[in-house]
Amino acid sequence: MSNMSGTTQNGPSGQKLTYTDAQSFGEHDGQITPEKIWGHFCTVSEHRYLVMRHCFAVGLYVQGLTHDLSKFSPVEFINGCRYYQGGRRSPNNGERDAKGYSEAWMHHKGRNRHHLEYWNDYSQKPVEGQNPVVPVKMPRRYVAEMLMDRIAASKTYLKGDYSIHHPLQYFLNGRARQLMHPQTAFELERMLRILDTRGEKELFRFVRDYYLKGCPMGDLRKQKN
Numbered sequence: 001m002s003n004m005s006g007t008t009q010n011g012p013s014g015q016k017l018t019y020t021d022a023q024s025f026g027e028h029d030g031q032i033t034p035e036k037i038w039g040h041f042c043t044v045s046e047h048r049y050l051v052m053r054h055c056f057a058v059g060l061y062v063q064g065l066t067h068d069l070s071k072f073s074p075v076e077f078i079n080g081c082r083y084y085q086g087g088r089r090s091p092n093n094g095e096r097d098a099k100g101y102s103e104a105w106m107h108h109k110g111r112n113r114h115h116l117e118y119w120n121d122y123s124q125k126p127v128e129g130q131n132p133v134v135p136v137k138m139p140r141r142y143v144a145e146m147l148m149d150r151i152a153a154s155k156t157y158l159k160g161d162y163s164i165h166h167p168l169q170y171f172l173n174g175r176a177r178q179l180m181h182p183q184t185a186f187e188l189e190r191m192l193r194i195l196d197t198r199g200e201k202e203l204f205r206f207v208r209d210y211y212l213k214g215c216p217m218g219d220l221r222k223q224k225n
Helices: 034-057 061-066 074-082 091-099 103-109 140-161 166-173 182-198 200-209 220-224
Strands: 007-010 016-019 120-122 133-135
Touching: 034 061, 034 074, 034 140, 034 200, 061 140, 074 091, 074 103, 091 103, 140 166, 140 182, 140 200, 166 182, 182 200
Parallel strands: none
Antiparallel strands: 007 016, 120 133
């Protein structure tokens, strides 16, 4: 996802709030203002609504309703407001810029199973010279929620610039594949490629009628050719 500029939202009193640069709303000053509180609340709510719609489309009703509820916990919401980025990127990145780490993210990743970082554990057979913490294969229902989360995040941050190609581009350009179990990466990439080439409707049909029913994924190499 790229940074967004020129984002306009309604303020808590109904006024229009236009964020054109970092200084206009103090994204790095660490101060909490009514505008940042409202902006962060709107961003989180928009994202949760999109994930809910997408999850409902594939039959994940409970996950759709409960997605990212920890973002309203004190540690996540307060830091989200303090380091709000104008709806252009995650406040976690703003917190990392200011502190070198994100307390909100560390709280979030341990409570939300749709994040690949939740699925890490110590290996019982560590290899000398390698990290003993290894990724665990994610259950399909959480891979599906992660997929919807990635699509919704791209829509939330890119807004009118979003296209069905962005989620795959973001995945291929990022580090997620290196951090998740190979099978999880295989499944996620294949579904992102369905979105990229065949669209959202066909992706949701595949997830609902095929993937979540435990059907074999096939050979991704053949899908690319």
